[in-house]
Every structure is written in structure tokens, then in C-alpha cells.
Amino acid sequence: MSTDYQQAREALGARLRELRKKHPGGKLTGPQLASLLGWPHSKIYKLEGGKQTATREDLRALSDAVGCPEAFAELAARLAGFETHIRSWRRQLAEGHGPVQQRWNAEVDHSSVIHAWEEAVIPGMLQTADYARYVLRHYAHLHGSSDDVEDAVRGRARRQEWLSERGHRFRVLIWEAALRSLICPPPVLAIQLDRLTAMIGMDTVDLGVVPFTASVKVAPANGFWVLDDRLVITEDWHAELWLDDADTVALYGKVWNTLRESAVYGADAHNVINAARRSLNTR
Template identity: 70%
Template sequence: MSTDYQQARIALGERLRELRQTCPTGKLTGPQLADRLGCTHSKIYKLENGKQTATAEDLRAWAEATSHPEATAELLSRLTGFESRIRSWRRQLASGHLPVQRTWNAEVARSKVIHIWEEAVIAGMLQTTDYARHVFIRYAEFQQSKPDADESARARLKRQEWLYESGKKLHVLMWEAALHARICPPSVLAAQLDRLAGVIGMDSISLGIVPLGAPLKLAPANGFCILDDRLAITEDWHAELWLDDSHNIATYLKVWNTLRESAVYGTEAQNIIYAARRALNTH
């Protein structure tokens, strides 16, 4: 969990404690408020100490129970502010992957320079339709979300129109392991690797591969994307993190540049891709 997010959650908890202690009818104890809310005292403790994220319903009920209904809008605004940085998959995928892809498309469209690091799958900006479809199928099964793989794959591929616009530049780094990940049938992965080898040399794309045996200054970790100098997006199993402060963006760019020191480009990168392609025929 990000430090910024946790600090915001702690600040919200402090505000909730303040409302409890300044109830117009008299200061409420934790157990008293818990009784009014019909919840456990431990939940009051967790919310006030930033140990648990409040829901919108929690905040509305808290404002009413402490006789501070006028604070509802403020509390909801605080929640919206820091939740915009932590976009839980449960909430994002309530309507499937397609809305998520459309949000990404809008952010990419307003960008000129994009840096991507991927350690486990082919970067989305370079995926084929079939490969993307299988990725969405796997994640929909895991997250138990709406099965919309076909629509989501088409939306992801539409994002690649950006690559053919004047003045755009995509810098991609991938760990060699991503070339071997069998998240799709071998025939689909073979076509994907052919596509990947084919983009090397395009003016708008710089593709580097970090070989499995390359010396590393940092251990490969979660994939991330940096859009210009305004937004860094990374993801974990529970959520996407959208970071728009300059310090975090600079940190991710430093990570990208450090990983780049271990990458190979051009013919060397193609040779690694071709080797992964040949390995498919040996299984």
C-alpha cells in the first residue's frame, strides 16, 4: 500500500475521531458509537487509526451517528480523493474489463511519451488481439468478473493506433521471462512473438529485452507504465495504483532507467525473441 494512501487514510481516521469527540450531545466513547452504528468496537478503532478503509456507507452513518450530518460531503470527498489513487479491481471490474480499457485509452491518447516495464506478460501496447483475449479470459476467471474478453481485447488493440501518430514515442522494457509465459496456447504465443520481433526498428517504438542471465541492479518486480511526466500506473493483485505526484513518478522513472542498463536492443533483442519462438516447437 502506498505511503500517500496510508497517510490519507490516517488523516481521515483522525477526522472521524474528531467528529466522535465533538458530538453536540456530548462526547461519545468508542463503544457508544459502535452501539449506535451497530458494529463492533474494533471497527471504530480500525477506522480511527487508519487500519481499515471506510466505505461511503460507513462515512454517511458516522456523520449521522455523531450528529454531524453537515460533514458527510467532506468525508465523501476525502474518500474519493485517496481512492482515486488506489483503484481496486473489485470496484473497477464490477462492469468488466472494457470500462478499464477505455479509461486507459483516454490516458494514453493524451500522452506523448510512454515508458513501460513488464516482467510477466507482453506489454499491452504490443499485444495481438488473440493474446490480449486470453489475458482477459484468465483475469476474468481469477477475479470472477464479467466475461468480456472479446470487447476488451478490441479496446486494447485500438489503443495501438497511438503508435502511428506523429510525435509519439513508446519505450518498452520486458524481462525475457514474459516471452515464455504460457498464459495462452502455444500458437497464440508464437504469433505474439512474431509481432514483437516485427516492431523492432519502428520509429515510434524502442523495445529492450532484459535477458534472464543479465546482471541486475534491481530485482524485477511488478509491471508499470509512466505517461509523460504526469502519471505512473502500476498494479498488484488487489488494485491499480495511480500516482500523480512528482516524487513517485521520478522514482518509477529511476527504476525504469536502472532496469534499462540490463537490457539489450535491436538484433540482440530479436535473437532472444526468436529463441523463445523456437522453444515453442520443442514442447
């Protein structure tokens, strides 16, 4: 979890503690407040200590319980401020996978040039429907989220329309591991790899592959997307990070450019993809 995010969560917790101690009827202890709310008293200390992130509903209940309902707007604004950057999967997927794709689509629609790096999966902008379906089902199972995978597949397919619009450029790097990872059955991956080879030479797509044998100057780590040098979106198991400060965007741009030095393009990329494709015939 980022330092900035944790500091913001701790600051929110400190504000909650301050409100508890300023209760109009006299300072409340943590157990007293927990009793009023019907919560385990450990939840109060986790929230105040920055160990747990409050929900909007938690903040509304707390502001009412401490006799300061007008504080809710301030507390909710603090929460929205840091959740803009760290978007937990638990919270996002409570709405389903479809809305997650819609938020992505909105950002992509406002972009002209996208730089992407994926180390373990074919990028969503280039996925076939069947491949996307397997990827999304695995994540739905992992997070125990709602079963709206078909809505998400349609949303992801809708995002791919961006590639056909004049003036757009998708500059994407893929590690060879993504070409060989059997996140789906071999026949599905074979069709996906065929699609990748068809994308080579498309005027809106610059597709580079970093082979296993390439010398690299930075470790091929988590995938990320840089949208118009204004926003970075990257993922971890617990959350999706939306990062928009200039220094961070510049850092990810530097990482992308460093990885690009190890990539192959054109016929050489075609050969790496075809080697992965041929290996499926032996499985």
C-alpha cells in the same frame, strides 16, 4: 501499501472518531454507532484505526448517524484524495474491466512519450486480442470480477491506435520471462511473439528485451509505465498505483534507464524473441 496512503487513511479514521465523539446528542461509543448503522462494531474500530478503507456509502451513512450530514462532502473529498493514487482492484473492478481500460485509454491519449517496463507479461499496447483475452480472464477469475472481458479486450485494442499516430513514441522494455510465460496456450503465445518481432523497427516503438543472461544493476521487479514524465502507473495484486509526485516519477525514470542498460535491441532482440518462439515447438 504506501506510507502516504496509510497516513491518509489513518487521518480519515481520526476524523471519523472525532465526529462520533461530537455527536449532538452526546458522545457515541463505537458499539452504539455500530448498532445505529447495523454494522459489526469491529467495523467502526477498523475504519477509525485506519485498518479498513471506507466506501462513499459508508461515509454518507456515518455522517448521518453522527448527526453531521454536512460532513459528508469533506469526508468524500478526503477519500477521493488518497484513492486517486491507490486504486484497489476490488473497487475498480466492481464496475467491470471495461471501465478500467477506458481510464487507461484517457491517460494514454494525453501522452506523447511512454516508457514501459514489463517483467512477466507482454505489454498491453503490444498484445494480440487472443493473448489479451487470456490475461484478462485470469485476472477476472482471481478477483471474482464481472465477466466483461470482451469489452476490456476491445478497450485494450483501442489503446493500440495510439501507436500509429505521428509524434508518439513507445519506449518499452520486456524481460525475457514475459516471452516465455505460458499465461496462454502455446499457439496463442507463438502468434503473440510473431507480432512482437514485427514491431521491431516500427518508427513509434523502441522495443528492448532484457535477456535472462544479461547482467542487471537493479532487480527486474514489478512492471510500470511512465507517461510523459508526469505520471507513473504500476500494479500490485491488491491495487493499481497512480503516482504523480515529481520525485517518484523521477525515481521510476531512473529505474527504467538502469534496466535499459541491460537490454538488447534490433537483431539481438529479434534473436531472443525467436529463441522463445522456437522453444514452443517442443512443448
